[in-house]
Amino acid sequence: MRKLLFILVIVMAIGGVLGLLMRQDSGYVLIAYNGVTIETSVWVLVAALIVALFVLSWVKRILFIILRPSNSLSRITDNLASKRATKNTIRGMLELVGGNWRKAEKLLTNSANNVAYPLINYIGAAYAANEQDEHERSKALLRTAHKSSPEAEFAIGFAQSQIQMRQGHYEGALASLIRLQKLKPKHRQILKMLVAVYTKLKDWDALLELTPTLKKEGIFDNDNMLELEKNAFLALLNKITFRNKLGESNKELVTDVEKLWNKLDTLSQDDHMRQLYAQTLISFKDEEKAESFIRHSLNKKWSNDLIYEYGNLRELAAKKLLANCENWLKKETSSANLLLVCGRLSQSLRLWGKAKDYYEQAFSLDSQNEALAELSRLLKAMGDTKASQDIVMVSLNQASNRLKTLPLPQEH
Numbered sequence: 001m002r003k004l005l006f007i008l009v010i011v012m013a014i015g016g017v018l019g020l021l022m023r024q025d026s027g028y029v030l031i032a033y034n035g036v037t038i039e040t041s042v043w044v045l046v047a048a049l050i051v052a053l054f055v056l057s058w059v060k061r062i063l064f065i066i067l068r069p070s071n072s073l074s075r076i077t078d079n080l081a082s083k084r085a086t087k088n089t090i091r092g093m094l095e096l097v098g099g100n101w102r103k104a105e106k107l108l109t110n111s112a113n114n115v116a117y118p119l120i121n122y123i124g125a126a127y128a129a130n131e132q133d134e135h136e137r138s139k140a141l142l143r144t145a146h147k148s149s150p151e152a153e154f155a156i157g158f159a160q161s162q163i164q165m166r167q168g169h170y171e172g173a174l175a176s177l178i179r180l181q182k183l184k185p186k187h188r189q190i191l192k193m194l195v196a197v198y199t200k201l202k203d204w205d206a207l208l209e210l211t212p213t214l215k216k217e218g219i220f221d222n223d224n225m226l227e228l229e230k231n232a233f234l235a236l237l238n239k240i241t242f243r244n245k246l247g248e249s250n251k252e253l254v255t256d257v258e259k260l261w262n263k264l265d266t267l268s269q270d271d272h273m274r275q276l277y278a279q280t281l282i283s284f285k286d287e288e289k290a291e292s293f294i295r296h297s298l299n300k301k302w303s304n305d306l307i308y309e310y311g312n313l314r315e316l317a318a319k320k321l322l323a324n325c326e327n328w329l330k331k332e333t334s335s336a337n338l339l340l341v342c343g344r345l346s347q348s349l350r351l352w353g354k355a356k357d358y359y360e361q362a363f364s365l366d367s368q369n370e371a372l373a374e375l376s377r378l379l380k381a382m383g384d385t386k387a388s389q390d391i392v393m394v395s396l397n398q399a400s401n402r403l404k405t406l407p408l409p410q411e412h
């Protein structure tokens with residue numbers, strides 16, 4: 001509204017100035033040619049010239065249409081076709097989003113030749129064809145898309161890899177994604193799709209090589225990254241364990257397990273994974289590395305599961321292990337597993353009374369702890385059969401409390 005008022009003010013101002021000039025001096029123009037004389041004012045001549053130019057422009061357009069009708073009609077027809085194609089493209093994309101695959105493919109394909117950038121039409125039609133399980137037609141549409149816009153290699157390759165994954169052709173999708181990653185190494189969606197493909201193909205070694213990039217670019221949050229590394233670690237650990245069954249030396253296996261663990265540094269956040277790693281080192285007969293890992297790991301972050309494995313070390317000096325455990329006990333006074341390990345280490349050093357005290361403390365904190373069975377066995381060996389039997393009865397009573405309510409045969 002303001003713009004319109006501004007234009008009106010400008011027009012009125014110009015008209016006022018012209019009117020003032022015309023009143024002050026209308027001017028005089030005389031044109032004589034071949035006996036014909038025309039007399040008029042300057043302002044009338046100017047107005048006549050403006051009208052003449054306007055008429056000539058329209059005459060020119062009319063003559064152009066009359067003399068070259070095909071070009072003019074073609075231009076009009078092309079404009080109409082382009083508008084219709086644009087409208088159908090929009091409709092086709094809406095049908096694609098709405099899941100009406102057949103109609104979407106038809107609209108997008110038929111309008112592709114009359115839009116300025118047909119790439120979108122062909123890619124959309126390829127998605128629609130794939131959803132109808134018309135895989136060959138989908139491939140053909142992508143080839144047509146490449147012919148129409150060869151410079152859009154990344155966009156076409158991205159669409160192709162998505163379609164291949166939907167079809168379950170993971171090997172083909174992997175080839176496409178690797179090519180795309182070379183073009184854009186930090187593309188977030190490409191990296192996510194690579195993780196999905198490697199997981200489907202169970203190519204854990206390749207996934208392991210990808211993890212530094214995933215962390216650097218922040219592709220996943222901590223929980224998802226931990227889950228990803230856990231899956232890779234478990235799968236690769238199974239391979240290493242199988243090599244152990246084939247007779248490969250423990251030294252080589254421990255080296256490979258260490259390398260694997262150090263690459264997947266997120267695993268140190270998970271107590272179960274730390275315990276599994278310690279168990280693996282112990283099973284491969286490298287208790288020194290297992291002890292060092294458990295000790296340093298517990299000093300950083302306490303774990304009742306991990307301390308349990310400290311009691312499974314049999315080849316190292318029990319006196320030193322017990323000293324470490326008693327040092328932890330100053331802070332972790334409520335850890336039943338730590339007390340259990342202290343009891344076992346004391347028993348291995350033949351410190352019967354000390355072992356008994358540790359077992360009793362562990363049992364008082366956790367009635368389900370293995371300390372109950374250890375205490376019963378120790379008391380029996382010490383000759384206190386009654387106390388040992390009493391503990392067995394306690395264990396049976398605890399077990400009976402967990403029994404389900406079930407029908408029993410009637411006594412006669």
